[in-house]
Amino acid sequence: MNLLTKRAEYLLPIILISLATLLFLPGRAYFAKGQWALLYLPVIVFIASRYGVKASVLTAVLAFFTWNYFFLPPFHTLFIDDPKDLLSLLVFLLVGIVVGLQTAKLKEKEAAQARLDALREADKLKSNFISSVSHELKTPLASVMATVTNLLEKDIAWNETEARGELESVRSDLDRLNTSIGSLIDFSRLESDSWQSKKAWYGVGEILGSTLAAFPEKRRQRVEIDLPNELPQMKADFVQLSRVFQTLLENALVYSGEKSKVRVGAQDNGDRLKIWVQDEGPGIPEAELTAVFKKFYRGAAAEKFPSGVGLGLAIAAEIIKSHQGKIWAENIKPHGARIVIILPKEGIK
Amino acid sequence: MSTPEKSPKILIVDDEEQILRALKSILSARKYKVVAAHNGEEAIDLAIDHNPDLIIMDIVLPGIGGVETCRELRGWYTGPILMLTVKSDEEEKIRALDSGADDYLTKPFSAGELLARVRALLRRSAKAMTAPATISAGDLTIDLAHRRVRCAEVEIDLTRIEFDILSYLAQNPDRVLTSKMILEKVWGPEYRDDTQTLRVHMSHLRKKIEPHSAVPRHIMTEPGVGFRFVI
Numbered sequence: 001m002n003l004l005t006k007r008a009e010y011l012l013p014i015i016l017i018s019l020a021t022l023l024f025l026p027g028r029a030y031f032a033k034g035q036w037a038l039l040y041l042p043v044i045v046f047i048a049s050r051y052g053v054k055a056s057v058l059t060a061v062l063a064f065f066t067w068n069y070f071f072l073p074p075f076h077t078l079f080i081d082d083p084k085d086l087l088s089l090l091v092f093l094l095v096g097i098v099v100g101l102q103t104a105k106l107k108e109k110e111a112a113q114a115r116l117d118a119l120r121e122a123d124k125l126k127s128n129f130i131s132s133v134s135h136e137l138k139t140p141l142a143s144v145m146a147t148v149t150n151l152l153e154k155d156i157a158w159n160e161t162e163a164r165g166e167l168e169s170v171r172s173d174l175d176r177l178n179t180s181i182g183s184l185i186d187f188s189r190l191e192s193d194s195w196q197s198k199k200a201w202y203g204v205g206e207i208l209g210s211t212l213a214a215f216p217e218k219r220r221q222r223v224e225i226d227l228p229n230e231l232p233q234m235k236a237d238f239v240q241l242s243r244v245f246q247t248l249l250e251n252a253l254v255y256s257g258e259k260s261k262v263r264v265g266a267q268d269n270g271d272r273l274k275i276w277v278q279d280e281g282p283g284i285p286e287a288e289l290t291a292v293f294k295k296f297y298r299g300a301a302a303e304k305f306p307s308g309v310g311l312g313l314a315i316a317a318e319i320i321k322s323h324q325g326k327i328w329a330e331n332i333k334p335h336g337a338r339i340v341i342i343l344p345k346e347g348i349k
Numbered sequence: 350m351s352t353p354e355k356s357p358k359i360l361i362v363d364d365e366e367q368i369l370r371a372l373k374s375i376l377s378a379r380k381y382k383v384v385a386a387h388n389g390e391e392a393i394d395l396a397i398d399h400n401p402d403l404i405i406m407d408i409v410l411p412g413i414g415g416v417e418t419c420r421e422l423r424g425w426y427t428g429p430i431l432m433l434t435v436k437s438d439e440e441e442k443i444r445a446l447d448s449g450a451d452d453y454l455t456k457p458f459s460a461g462e463l464l465a466r467v468r469a470l471l472r473r474s475a476k477a478m479t480a481p482a483t484i485s486a487g488d489l490t491i492d493l494a495h496r497r498v499r500c501a502e503v504e505i506d507l508t509r510i511e512f513d514i515l516s517y518l519a520q521n522p523d524r525v526l527t528s529k530m531i532l533e534k535v536w537g538p539e540y541r542d543d544t545q546t547l548r549v550h551m552s553h554l555r556k557k558i559e560p561h562s563a564v565p566r567h568i569m570t571e572p573g574v575g576f577r578f579v580i
Contacts, residue, residue, distance in 0.1 A: 209564040209566060209569060
């Protein structure tokens with residue numbers, strides 16, 4: 001593909017000049033030789049405006065020789081009878097070079113614009129990142145600070161139940177902070193390639209079991225796991241896949257009602273292993289189904305829920321990619337979101 | 350729980366003052382005696398002076414570092430050593446265990462998690478005299494004397510190897526056992542590298558004893574390290 005576009009720069013002049021010549025040839029008898037030269041100019045201008053100087057010089061030279069060969073008497077020789085005809089070559093070259101240079105300038109300008117756009121995009125991403133990170137880190141921190149200093153105030157004698165209630169909320173804020181910081185660290189490790197997967201044979205359930213063990217009992221009870229008993233093992237990085245499951249479970253639990261179930265399933269599809277996590281929440285807006293895997297992306301629902309730094313699914317996607325697998329989001333009936341992971345056969349035993 | 354007149358002595362080693370403070374607070378509230386060191390050299394000196402029942406040590410220490418300190422301590426110290434690690438460091442964990450640590454705990458941890466590890470390690474060193482005849486974990490009852498296992502009152506048929514693995518794990522609850530340790534204990538030292546065999550037997554064992562065969566609740570995998578029995 002790339003090779004073809006690169007070669008087009010040199011192939012197209014040859015093709016177009018040949019076509020033009022074929023087109024002009026039947027009318028050779030009706031016009032004087034000079035007029036035919038003019039007819040090659042649009043071809044030169046066209047090539048020059050698309051491919052720049054090098055291609056247009058090639059076109060100009062080609063045009064001159066074909067014009068010379070087919071339209072300059074004596075026909076079918078490269079003999080130049082009249083030195084003034086060399087002027088045509090000069091004009092061809094001049095037009096080609098001037099237009100070609102102009103094109104190059106234009107292209108350079110476009111490229112500069114594109115670079116600028118990319119930079120602006122990166123800047124926007126960066127500022128999104130900084131604002132979401134500082135929001136995600138500062139919100140629980142602010143809440144911890146407020147709660148703890150409140151407990152420390154001497155104007156109220158807190159009874160144990162009250163104090164415990166306050167401390168429970170501190171604990172959940174700290175969990176949230178821990179998750180956010182973990183995401184940031186994992187993401188930078190993945191970005192810098194310093195988190196290579198170390199694959200070994202594991203069962204899906206084995207990884208899920210240890211992932212779930214880290215969840216508080218109350219949330220764990222909302223998770224229903226339905227794995228076939230004879231699910232094959234797969235070759236995977238335990239810690240990385242556990243990270244993926246943690247994100248998917250966390251999201252499913254957060255984005256659906258407190259009493260609703262989160263279901264985890266898996267299926268042996270012969271050449272692949274399919275694993276999914278689904279919730280009974282409102283689902284993901286159709287327009288966001290792919291965007292949710294982008295880094296720092298926070299969906300419309302992020303306003304309503306404590307949504308983290310917007311890296312969880314990006315990290316998951318990166319990990320699944322390194323396992324040569326696929327991951328996507330879909331909505332289910334009557335309502336809910338489902339994240340599906342496909343792991344390829346080479347990794348399955 | 351420990352009795353006040355003979356409360357275990359714990360040496361804590363960390364260069365971060367906040368962590369030392371938190372550890373001290375959690376442990377002394379449970380009537381453990383606490384001695385604190387800020388680096389490896391100090392830890393070795395204090396371990397010689399106090400002969401603690403347990404050492405809790407951060408793996409990252411200024412100077413000679415946690416792993417090296419652990420190795421030096423192991424020259425003569427026979428009590429349990431618990432390492433504090435960070436999540437991303439699987440290799441560090443393995444190096445810590447190889448250098449003689451008995452277990453590790455990932456930061457940040459809750460007081461409950463810390464105390465569970467501390468009790469598990471202290472229990473192990475005091476185990477010799479009080480080996481229980483049966484162990485219960487959820488629906489699971491393991492009768493060590495008669496080599497019988499029941500799950501929700503239903504007798505489970507285990508092979509000799511499976512029972513040996515289970516009883517070794519269950520006698521060390523909440524404690525990581527490396528694949529090497531299990532292989533040595535159940536099969537013998539010459540089989541210590543045969544991790545594939547262990548995985549096969551482990552998978553059969555899990556199918557028999559776990560309430561949901563596909564998702565373990567009792568025998569948890571510690572990736573790249575080994576297994577941990579959770580009651």
